[in-house]
Each structure stands twice: as C-alpha cells, then as structure tokens.
Amino acid sequence: MSKQIGVTTTEGNYLKFIYRKQVENGYRVGTKDLASFFKVNPATATETLQKLAGKKLLRYERYYGVKFTQKGITLAQNLLRKHRLLEVLLVNLLKYDAETACEEASTLDYHASQDLINCICWTYGHPEVCPCDKPIFKDMECCGS
Numbered sequence: 643m644s645k646q647i648g649v650t651t652t653e654g655n656y657l658k659f660i661y662r663k664q665v666e667n668g669y670r671v672g673t674k675d676l677a678s679f680f681k682v683n684p685a686t687a688t689e690t691l692q693k694l695a696g697k698k699l700l701r702y703e704r705y706y707g708v709k710f711t712q713k714g715i716t717l718a719q720n721l722l723r724k725h726r727l728l729e730v731l732l733v734n735l736l737k738y739d740a741e742t743a744c745e746e747a748s749t750l751d752y753h754a755s756q757d758l759i760n761c762i763c764w765t766y767g768h769p770e771v772c773p774c775d776k777p778i779f780k781d782m783e784c785c786g787s
Contacts, residue, residue: 651752654721656690657699660708661718672707719779725751726772727762733773734766740773760784
C-alpha cells in the first residue's frame with residue numbers, strides 16, 4: 643500500500659472505474675459490474691468495496707451500490723489526473739494511439755509520483771482534456787487554480 647495514496651493498486655483501479663462510470667457517465671455501479679469488469683467473483687468485489695468504505699472513500703450499501711465520499715472523489719480525481727496526463731505524454735511524445743496510451747497509462751498511473759505528473763502537466767501547458775477527450779483535473783500546486 644502506498645503511504646502517499648493510501649490505497650492498494652486494486653483499490654485505486656476500483657475508484658477510477660467507479661468514478662468514470664458513476665460520476666462521468668451517470669451510471670450506478672454495482673458489485674456485478676465490478677466483478678465483470680475486473681474478472682473477479684462478486685464476493686471479491688464486495689470485499690474491495692467494504693475496504694474502500696472502511697477507508698471512508700465510499701459509502702457501500704449492499705444491493706444499492708456505492709456512493710463516493712468527498713475524500714473518495716478527491717482521490718479518484720487525483721488517480722485519473724495521473725492516468726490522463728500519462729496518456730498525454732504517451733500520445734504526444736511517443737506517438738501512441740489513444741487506446742494504446744490508455745492501456746499503458748493504466749499500468750503506470752498508480753506508480754507515478756506527483757512530481758512527475760506535475761512536470762508532464764507543466765510541459766504540455768496544463769492540458770484540459772486527455773487524448774480520449776476526458777477532463778484532466780487541475781492541481782493547485784501545479785496549475786494554480
């Protein structure tokens with residue numbers, strides 16, 4: 643578990659998935675959705691949701707899905723900011739196509755330091771969207787506001 647982030651890689655992936663589906667797409671996420679996407683059994687998905695609820699990142703109610711806490715939203719946006727700025731780097735510098743950049747960013751985003759991400763952001767002029775046309779969240783230290 644990362645001291646900086648406070649969640650495991652798996653938990654971070656759950657937060658990103660839930661944020662994308664629930665906040666960005668308006669779709670209620672349930673255990674079956676998570677189990678299907680992450681190719682785990684529903685009990686494993688439930689266990690991860692319970693851990694995230696225990697960390698006060700989500701409110702989990704059996705049969706009703708999950709809702710983010712403010713702390714969970716902030717962490718999910720931070721993880722997605724890392725992911726999307728890595729996509730920018732991979733597309734602009736290494737000429738990856740957007741889909742491949744997204745896949746590659748998924749393997750790197752959790753491990754990238756905040757300094758690296760802020761440097762990418764600064765280098766590319768604080769981009770507002772990633773190559774997939776999703777918003778890139780601002781960071782007060784890097785972007786000012």
